[in-house]
Amino acid sequence: MSLVDWTLDGVLAALLPLIAWGVVTAASLDKAIMLFIVLGFVSALAWARLDAIDVALVEAAVGSGLTGALLLSALPAIQPRLRRPSSLARRAGVGALLAGITIWLGVTTLRLPARSGGLAELVCENIEQSGALHPITAVLLDFRGYDTLIEVAVLLVASLAVRAVQRPRLRPGRRGEPTSEPLASFLNLLVPASIVIAGFLVWEGSHAPGGAFQAGSILAGCGVSLQLTGERPALRMTLRVRAALVLGLAVFVALAGAPLLRGHDLLDYPRPWAGPLVFALELALTVSIAVILVTFFPGAPDRPEPPARAADSP
Amino acid sequence: MSVWMLYGAAAIGVFSAGVFGAFGATTHVVRRVLGVNIMGGGVFLLLVASARRAPSAIPDPVPHALVLTGIVISVSATALAMAIARALSVTRERDSPAPPRDEPPR
Amino acid sequence: MSGTTPWISWTILAPLAGATLSVLVARRAVPIAVIASAATIVSVAATVGQVASAGAVSSAAGAWGAPLGITLRADGFGALMLATFGVVGPLVSLQAIGRRGGPRARRFLVLWLFAWASLNALALSADVFNLYVTVELVTLAAVGLIVVERDRRALAAGLRYLLLSLVGSLFYLMGVALLYAATATLDTELLGERVTPEPASWTALALMTAGLCLKAGLCPLHAWVPPAYTSAPPAVSALLSGLIGKAPYVVLVRLWVEVFPGSLGGGAARLLGALGALGIFWGSLLALRARRLKRVLAYSSVAHVGYLFLFFPLGTAGAWAGAAYVAVSHAAASASMFMAVEVVERSVGHDMLDATKGVAHRRPLTFVALGLAGMSLMGLPPSGGFVAKWLLARAALERGEWWWAAVVIAGGLLSAGYVFPILRGAFAPQRRSPELRRAPRHAELVSLSLAVVALALGLIPLRLMALLKLAGRS
Numbered sequence: 009m010s011l012v013d014w015t016l017d018g019v020l021a022a023l024l025p026l027i028a029w030g031v032v033t034a035a036s037l038d039k040a041i042m043l044f045i046v047l048g049f050v051s052a053l054a055w056a057r058l059d060a061i062d063v064a065l066v067e068a069a070v071g072s073g074l075t076g077a078l079l080l081s082a083l084p085a086i087q088p089r090l091r092r093p094s095s096l097a098r099r100a101g102v103g104a105l106l107a108g109i110t111i112w113l114g115v116t117t118l119r120l121p122a123r124s125g126g127l128a129e130l131v132c133e134n135i136e137q138s139g140a141l142h143p144i145t146a147v148l149l150d151f152r153g154y155d156t157l158i159e160v161a162v163l164l165v166a167s168l169a170v171r172a173v174q175r176p177r178l179r180p181g182r183r184g185e186p187t188s189e190p191l192a193s194f195l196n197l198l199v200p201a202s203i204v205i206a207g208f209l210v211w212e213g214s215h216a217p218g219g220a221f222q223a224g225s226i227l228a229g230c231g232v233s234l235q236l237t238g239e240r241p242a243l244r245m246t247l248r249v250r251a252a253l254v255l256g257l258a259v260f261v262a263l264a265g266a267p268l269l270r271g272h273d274l275l276d277y278p279r280p281w282a283g284p285l286v287f288a289l290e291l292a293l294t295v296s297i298a299v300i301l302v303t304f305f306p307g308a309p310d311r312p313e314p315p316a317r318a319a320d321s322p
Numbered sequence: 323m324s325v326w327m328l329y330g331a332a333a334i335g336v337f338s339a340g341v342f343g344a345f346g347a348t349t350h351v352v353r354r355v356l357g358v359n360i361m362g363g364g365v366f367l368l369l370v371a372s373a374r375r376a377p378s379a380i381p382d383p384v385p386h387a388l389v390l391t392g393i394v395i396s397v398s399a400t401a402l403a404m405a406i407a408r409a410l411s412v413t414r415e416r417d418s419p420a421p422p423r424d425e426p427p428r
Numbered sequence: 429m430s431g432t433t434p435w436i437s438w439t440i441l442a443p444l445a446g447a448t449l450s451v452l453v454a455r456r457a458v459p460i461a462v463i464a465s466a467a468t469i470v471s472v473a474a475t476v477g478q479v480a481s482a483g484a485v486s487s488a489a490g491a492w493g494a495p496l497g498i499t500l501r502a503d504g505f506g507a508l509m510l511a512t513f514g515v516v517g518p519l520v521s522l523q524a525i526g527r528r529g530g531p532r533a534r535r536f537l538v539l540w541l542f543a544w545a546s547l548n549a550l551a552l553s554a555d556v557f558n559l560y561v562t563v564e565l566v567t568l569a570a571v572g573l574i575v576v577e578r579d580r581r582a583l584a585a586g587l588r589y590l591l592l593s594l595v596g597s598l599f600y601l602m603g604v605a606l607l608y609a610a611t612a613t614l615d616t617e618l619l620g621e622r623v624t625p626e627p628a629s630w631t632a633l634a635l636m637t638a639g640l641c642l643k644a645g646l647c648p649l650h651a652w653v654p655p656a657y658t659s660a661p662p663a664v665s666a667l668l669s670g671l672i673g674k675a676p677y678v679v680l681v682r683l684w685v686e687v688f689p690g691s692l693g694g695g696a697a698r699l700l701g702a703l704g705a706l707g708i709f710w711g712s713l714l715a716l717r718a719r720r721l722k723r724v725l726a727y728s729s730v731a732h733v734g735y736l737f738l739f740f741p742l743g744t745a746g747a748w749a750g751a752a753y754v755a756v757s758h759a760a761a762s763a764s765m766f767m768a769v770e771v772v773e774r775s776v777g778h779d780m781l782d783a784t785k786g787v788a789h790r791r792p793l794t795f796v797a798l799g800l801a802g803m804s805l806m807g808l809p810p811s812g813g814f815v816a817k818w819l820l821a822r823a824a825l826e827r828g829e830w831w832w833a834a835v836v837i838a839g840g841l842l843s844a845g846y847v848f849p850i851l852r853g854a855f856a857p858q859r860r861s862p863e864l865r866r867a868p869r870h871a872e873l874v875s876l877s878l879a880v881v882a883l884a885l886g887l888i889p890l891r892l893m894a895l896l897k898l899a900g901r902s
Contacts, residue, residue, distance in 0.1 A: 013325075021328040024367070025335025028360050032343030037352050044356055051363055054329060059381045060370045063389050067366075071393045075359060075400050079352060082404040086352065086411045102346030110338040116606065116631045117330045117368065124375045126382030126612045130496050143383035144390070152387060154489035154498045158549060158561045159391050161444060162568055165542050166398035168451065169572030170405040172535055173583065221390055247452075254448045261448060264489075265441045274437040274500075276491040297394075304401035306408065337602060344595050354591050361598040365605055372609035385608065388557055392601065395564050399594050402568060406575055406587045413580045 020054045041079045048072015061217040062144050069225035074301060077232060081305055139277055139286030141215040148219065149286050153275050157260045160293065164257055167300045171245070174306065195239050202230035206298075210290050214283070220256075220290040224297025231302040243303060253303070256296030259289055329371035337364025351407045355400055362396045432478060436487050436502050438471035439510060439548045447541035454534060458525055461537040465518050468544065472514035479507040480895050486554070494555075494615030501554040504896040505752060509551040509678055512756050515881060516670050516763050517544050523663045523767065523874050535576050536663065543569035543672065550675050556604050556636075556687075557614045559679050560597060563643070567593045570672045574660040585655035592642060592652050596676070599639030603632035607687075616686040623687055633688050637700070640683075643676035646700075646737060647707030650730045657726035662770035662871075665722065669729040670763035674755050677736050684740060685748070692743030704737030705835045712842035721769045721779040724846050725762065728805060731839060732758045735820065738832055742823050749893055750819030756892075757812030757885045761804035764878030767871050768797045774867040787854040790864055793872045795854050800879035802847040804886070807840040812885025 027047045034040035048071050055064040131143050131151065138146040148156050206223035213219030234240040243249050263285060267276040277285050343357020369385040369392075376382055446464020450457035478485045479502050486501040493499060502510065521540050524533040546565035553559050567590065574586035608614055610628040623629045645653040653673075657665045684692055691697060711731030718724045732754060739751035771794045772787060773779040788795040804813035817836050824832035885892075 017325050017328055021332040024332045025339060028336040028339035028363070029342075031356055031360060032339050032353065037350070040353065040356055044359070047360070047363065051367065054332075054367065055370055058326070058329060058370050058374045060373070060386050060389070063366070063370055063386050063393075066390055066393055070397050071359075071363070075397050078397075078401055078404050079355065082408055083352065085408045099346050102342060106338050106342055106346070109341065110334055113334045113337070113602075113631065114331055116627045117334055118327055119627055120330070120372065120375075120606070120609045122324065122327075122375065124372075124382075124609070124612060126373060126376065126608070127384045127495060128376055128380060128382040131383050132380070134492070134496060143380065144386050147383050147387035148390060150490055151492050151496045152384070152498055152558075154500075155387075155391055155558050155561050158546070158558070158565055159394055161447075161542060161545070162395055162561065162565045163398050164448075164451070165539065165565060165568045165572060166402045168535070168538060169402050169568060169575070172572060172576050173405050173409040173578060221394060250452055250454070254451050257444070258448050258452075261441055261445050264437070265445070268434045268437055268441070271434070273487050273489060273491045274434065274441065275489050301397070304397070304405075306405075340598075341595075344591070351587065351591075358591065358594045358598065361595065362601075365598060365601045368602070369605045369608070372605065375609075385605075388608075391557075391561060395561065399564070399568065399590065402571060403587060403590055403594075406571075406583050406590070409575075409578060410580065410583045410587065413578070413583065 017057060020050065020057060023050055024054060037083060038080075041076055041083070044079070045072045045076040048076065062219070062222070065217065065222045066225065069222065069229060070301075073229060074225060074232070074304075077236075078304060081236060085306075137279060137282070139282035140213070142213060142217065142219070144217070145213050145219050145286070145290075148221075149289060150275075150277070150282065154264075157257075157264060157275070160257045160260055160296070163297065163300045164253060167253060167303045170304055191237060192239065195234060195237065198230050198233060202226050206294060210287075210294050213290055214287060220293035220297060223290075223294045225301060227294065227298035228301030231298060232305050235302065235305060243299070249299065252295050252299040254296070256289075256293040259292040263289060324375075326371045326374045329374075330368055333364050333367035333371055335364075336367060337361055340364055351403070355403050359396060359400060362392060366392055432482075432485060433474065434487055435471045435474035435478060436485055436500055436552060439468060439475055439514075440500075440545050440552070442467040442471055443541045443545035443548070447538050447545065450534070450538050450541070457534040457537055461521070461541060462525060464541060465521065465544075468548075469514055469518060472510045472548070475502055476507045476511050476895070478502075479504060494618050495613040498553070498555040498558050499615060499617075500549075500552040502552055505678075505681065505748075506551045508752055508756060508892065508896055509674070510548055512674075512759050513544060513547045513551070513671055516759050516878065517547075517667065519874050519877055519881075520663050520666045520670070520763055520767065523770075523868070523871050532577065536573065536661075539569050539572045539576065540667070543573065543667070547671060547675060551678060554616045554682075554686075555614050556607060556616060556619065556683070559682070560601050560604060563600070563675060563679060564597060566672060566675045567597070567643075570668060573664040573667065574656055576664075577661055579659060581655070581659035582661075585652070585659045589652050589656045596639040596642035599642070600636045600679075601639075603634075603636035603639070606632040606635070616682055619687045620689065625690075629688070633683070633691065634696070636683055637680065637696075640676040640680045641700075641703070644680065644736075645673065645730060645733055646703055647710050647730060647734060648703070650707065650711070650733070653730055654723060654726040657729060658720070658722040662722075662766050662773070665725075666763035666766035669725065669766060670759040673729060673733065674736075674759065677733070677755065681739070681748075681751075693741060697740035697743060700737050701741030701832065704734040704740075705832070707731060707734030707737070708835055708839040709734075709842070712839060712846065715846040716842065718846075719781055721772065721781060721783065721850065722766070724781070724850070725765050725769065728843065728846065729758075729762060731843065732762070732805075735817070735836070735839065738820055738824075738836070742820075742827055742829065742832065744823050744827065746819060746823035746826060749896055750816055750821075750823055752896055753812065753816035753819055753885070753892075757804050757816050757882055760878050760882040760885065761801040761811075761813060764797055764801035764875050764882060765805065767875035767878065768794050768801065771867045771871050771875060774871075775864040777865065781849060782853055782856075784850055784853040785856045791867065791872065793876050794867075797872070797875040797879040798854065799851055800883045801875075802851055804879075804882040806844045806847050810883070810886040812882050815886050 138150040209218035209223040340361030373382040373385040611622040715727035804811035821833040
């Protein structure tokens with residue numbers, strides 16, 4: 009490794025905890041959220057340096073992009089009651105606990121086995137039999153596909169619960185202010201572009217970095233922009249939208265259950281068909297992930313929220 | 323010292339900052355949600371860093387897959403937390419008066 | 429798997445399929461939920477039957493097997509938890525089906541089906557990362573259930589529960605990351621073979637245990653419990669206190685028994701036991717002082733979480749049986765009590781302690797339910813609660829650690845102190861007898877059936893014990 013590499017990694021590794029600390033101690037919430045988004049992009053760089061391109065893609069799109077947008081879009085509704093620090097005793101207690109945890113965990117981490125391939129070899133040996141040629145897609149949708157099945161259920165439950173707590177008055181479903189000319193033409197470009205990119209990512213996912221989560225989050229980013237700018241009304245729970253919401257989980261459950269009927273284990277795809285089945289699953293997941301992520305956002309507000317009381321968690 | 327250790331140590335720092343945000347900084351819900359997300363970021367960074375200990379060409383894909391799953395779960399939980407916080411802030415006190423502790427509601 | 433019918437997988441897929449379909453066909457959500465519940469009950473019964481006759485059954489998802497894939501495994505403990513979820517849960521959900529449709533009932537049923545699928549998945553999972561994912565599904569479904577009626581207090585309690593729960597999960601996940609980095613496996617059985625006494629594994633155990641204790645509401649980390657259990661709709665409180673509150677404990681037992689068996693009975697385990705004892709006393713004292721029925725039950729739940737943790741310092745098979753029995757009998761008794769309180773609250777309009785006045789004459793079914801379930805909470809023979817506490821106390825005496833037995837007995841006396849006033853009040857003559865409001869009949873029946881289950885657990889303990897012993901995973 010060259011000196012440049014070391015410097016780059018050293019700077020990134022030093023920046024990460026500093027920015028994280030900046031987020032939790034920032035004076036204002038806007039600043040904290042901005043720094044959080046920056047943290048996401050720096051993490052994405054770090055992950056690219058660690059050869060985790062898939063993770064970097066998802067982190068940039070979902071981890072910092074969508075999460076940041078979620079927090080920002082909620083801010084106007086939640087009165088920013090600032091600078092209400094916890095009691096001194098609490099801070100001191102947490103500080104002491106923290107120092108202990110940091111040192112203890114740090115030492116433990118540095119004493120982990122210095123060289124370990126983990127399961128990389130085993131994954132490579134079995135990848136021919138799996139439904140994908142890209143190792144991470146193979147792990148996500150075949151070797152540990154059952155995790156992903158439960159994870160898709162988590163997404164759907166979150167979407168249903170978000171819907172359930174929205175006041176009917178605040179439910180999305182109306183258009184906001186008309187958009188300005190340049191923004192409109194940008195959005196006109198955005199939609200076909202993101203569909204093309206998403207399609208490319210799903211296709212790539214079978215043998216290169218990319219896949220349903222990346223593609224779904226790109227589509228969702230496009231949908232959220234349309235919704236937050238008021239260009240499109242937010243989703244109503246029509247039959248078509250509900251079908252899109254559950255499509256991924258439905259296909260997944262069907263793929264998990266079908267082998268059981270033939271006396272096999274769950275998710276044991278018939279091997280010659282594993283590739284096409286995993287690809288079909290990816291397409292279904294892309295649609296559902298995109299729609300679910302969009303339902304996480306409130307519609308464009310058409311008037312300022314009523315002055316609300318602080319929503320501090322108790 | 324190798325590269326993964328550098329990032330491993332950074333991961334612990336990020337995790338601790340997140341714990342502080344979730345528990346210690348302030349009681350504001352957005353700060354707590356940020357803290358929880360940063361804690362998650364620390365764990366994910368440790369997973370990805372430890373996947374790069376292999377001398378071979380490709381890093382261990384299993385932790386990468388775990389991190390992808392973890393990020394999606396994080397964003398789901400964040401979305402739910404923010405939706406509840408929004409609902410709370412528009413639910414005025416008189417919508418459903420909180421009965422005082424141990425007193426019968428009207 | 430070879431030859432046996434894969435019922436174990438259907439216990440997860442049937443409720444998931446039902447939930448998915450009832451989102452899609454919202455109008456028919458209730459009949460779909462009924463069919464899915466029936467299918468799930470059949471699968472659970474068949475799985476328990478397989479375990480009882482042939483010992484642990486397992487299934488490797490995708491046929492890969494550990495360490496590459498994820499294994500589902502039902503041992504005696506898993507089967508017992510499946511059975512608990514499969515008896516108590518559907519009974520409570522009948523209450524929503526009884527309300528006939530309506531968007532509230534539909535939302536409840538969909539979220540309950542997801543919660544049920546995740547609880548079953550949690551009882552069966554033999555993979556520490558998969559346990560994280562299932563625990564998150566349990567949490568999000570539970571939060572959805574708490575906040576679904578948008579009551580202000582419930583929203584605040586749900587948000588608090590969600591945030592603390594997430595913190596707990598991330599401590600757990602940090603432990604998973606360390607374990608994987610140290611051993612290159614996530615399967616509990618393989619971990620049990622590969623974990624060596626070194627800093628990474630001790631640290632992982634500490635982080636995971638701390639996170640799960642927070643999620644389980646072990647004293648002094650129980651502050652989120654009372655608001656959540658008292659502000660949620662009653663059927664949800666019944667599910668939370670009876671079933672969902674047990675989920676982190678199931679994971680914790682898996683971790684200590686299968687991955688770190690050497691730590692049972694050690695210093696850290698004694699600390700957990702001491703916190704459990706603290707929870708028994710503190711929860712009971714707060715229950716004694718509470719003036720609202722739901723608060724009594726919420727603090728009683730905190731105390732019962734304490735009993736569960738007495739298993740760790742003892743670490744014997746007898747203590748395990750006792751703790752498992754506490755989990756099962758408290759699930760039935762507590763759910764029954766919450767449903768009975770729902771009836772009382774609907775009839776009288778509030779849930780102060782004196783709300784039960786005259787219930788013995790006016791709502792005899794509910795009174796019988798309160799009495800039977802209360803017996804189990806107090807640990808009077810012949811209820812399930814009695815068997816549980818007796819097993820725990822005996823396990824303590826067998827190890828010569830009489831102080832744990834003393835804690836169990838003292839806890840029983842204290843619980844008599846807070847349950848008895850409820851029952852005594854029910855007999856109190858009403859001077860003025862104000863008209864009772866109509867109360868949901870099906871809630872009465874649900875409460876009574878759960879109370880009968882709690883009683884029956886005291887009459888058939890040997891058979892269940894045999895199940896628990898027969899099919900240990902290792």
